[in-house]
Every structure is written in structure tokens, then in C-alpha cells.
Amino acid sequence: MFTGLIRHLGTLESRSPRSGGARLRIAAPKAALDRAGLGASIAVNGACLTSVLCDDRAWETELSEETLAKTTLGRVTIGSTLHLEPSLQVGDPLDGHLVSGHVDGLGALLERPQGEGLWRFSMPSFLAPMTAPKGSIAVDGISLTVVDCGRDWFSVAIIPETVKRTALATMKPGDVVNLEADPIGRYVARALEMRDVDEKLNRFAKRGFDEP
Numbered sequence: 001m002f003t004g005l006i007r008h009l010g011t012l013e014s015r016s017p018r019s020g021g022a023r024l025r026i027a028a029p030k031a032a033l034d035r036a037g038l039g040a041s042i043a044v045n046g047a048c049l050t051s052v053l054c055d056d057r058a059w060e061t062e063l064s065e066e067t068l069a070k071t072t073l074g075r076v077t078i079g080s081t082l083h084l085e086p087s088l089q090v091g092d093p094l095d096g097h098l099v100s101g102h103v104d105g106l107g108a109l110l111e112r113p114q115g116e117g118l119w120r121f122s123m124p125s126f127l128a129p130m131t132a133p134k135g136s137i138a139v140d141g142i143s144l145t146v147v148d149c150g151r152d153w154f155s156v157a158i159i160p161e162t163v164k165r166t167a168l169a170t171m172k173p174g175d176v177v178n179l180e181a182d183p184i185g186r187y188v189a190r191a192l193e194m195r196d197v198d199e200k201l202n203r204f205a206k207r208g209f210d211e212p
Contacts, residue, residue: 004143046141048101096143
């Protein structure tokens with residue numbers, strides 16, 4: 001699990017193909033490498049990945065074809081800045097919101113303010129039932145609070161400190177981002193989706209096929 005607070009920034013050094021996916025090499029500061037030992041879980045732009053190698057200047061991870069297809073990590077250019085967050089340890093503060101590191105879908109920056117103001121992002125329509133004003137959403141791994149939303153967009157207020165400490169400083173309209181819905185919204189949406197199914201099963205149990 002993660003909190004959606006970006007602890008470190010890394011740099012994508014290489015992406016090499018391998019059978020069934022790709023391998024990334026990510027340069028990172030020492031504090032990040034200290035948490036990137038073999039088998040460690042680290043969220044990279046919001047996607048939970050496993051360290052398979054770590055030395056004194058970078059760590060490596062392997063991506064499946066599914067991860068390449070469902071996240072931005074297959075298209076991020078070499079040399080790009082990446083958001084890094086080691087997984088939670090017992091006793092760590094939960095300063096953001098619970099983030100699983102499982103990317104739900106891709107969105108894109110629609111508009112950003114010149115100064116302070118609202119940032120607008122697109123999102124897949126299937127995320128709309130899980131997105132609500134005052135709810136949480138993770139954008140490239142950053143825990144943000146939704147201000148407003150529609151069927152295929154949402155807006156968030158981002159403070160200058162967050163922009164300064166993340167790759168948002170260089171983000172421009174059209175740039176694609178990883179999105180993870182609020183886990184509470186996910187389960188509420190699933191419960192509502194299954195409600196009609198449960199009602200039909202209950203009617204069948206009581207009446208069989210005689211009732212529509």
C-alpha cells in the first residue's frame with residue numbers, strides 16, 4: 001500500500017524489451033535506493049512495481065505486457081522524471097489517502113492555470129462512478145482531492161509546493177497520466193452495480209422462473 005505522497009523523484013535511464021514485457025532502469029537518490037532492495041515494492045508514477053536489481057545509483061524493475069498496456073510506463077521517454085514512493089511500513093504516517101498502486105485507467109491534462117487555480121484532467125467514463133467532489137484520486141501516484149467532476153473529466157486544486165516537488169512543473173495539456181480511483185469509491189460503485197443482480201437472484205429464489 002501507498003499514500004500518494006511522492007517521496008522521491010527518479011529518472012528513466014533505459015527501457016529494454018524482454019520476453020513478455022520490458023525492463024526499466026531508474027536512477028534515484030540514495031534515500032530511495034535504500035528502500036529499493038531486491039523484492040521491494042515501489043510505486044512509479046502510481047504503478048506498483050517490484051525491484052529486481054539495485055546498485056549504488058539506480059534500480060531495475062520488470063513490467064508485464066499488461067502493465068505496459070494499461071499504464072504510461074511503456075511510452076514515457078528516456079530521461080523523463082518519475083514519481084517514486086516506497087511502500088508503507090508499519091508505523092509510517094498516512095498523510096495522503098490509501099493508494100494500492102493498481103492503475104485503473106489513463107487520463108490526460110486538459111488545462112492548467114497560469115498561477116494558482118484548478119487543473120482539469122480527462123478520465124475514462126468508467127471511472128465516473130468512482131469519482132466524486134471531495135473524494136480522492138491518484139494522478140501519476142499523487143494523492144489529490146477532487147473539486148468537481150463530470151462523466152469524463154475532473155478538476156483538482158494543486159498547491160505550488162506539490163508542483164515544485166513533482167514532475168507536474170513541466171506537464172502540459174495533452175500529457176497522459178496514470179489514474180487510480182479512490183478505493184472507497186471503487187467498492188461503493190461495485191456494490192451499486194451488483195444490487196440489481198442480487199435483487200434478481202432473490203426473486204428467482206422465491207418465485208423461480210414464473211416472475212419476470
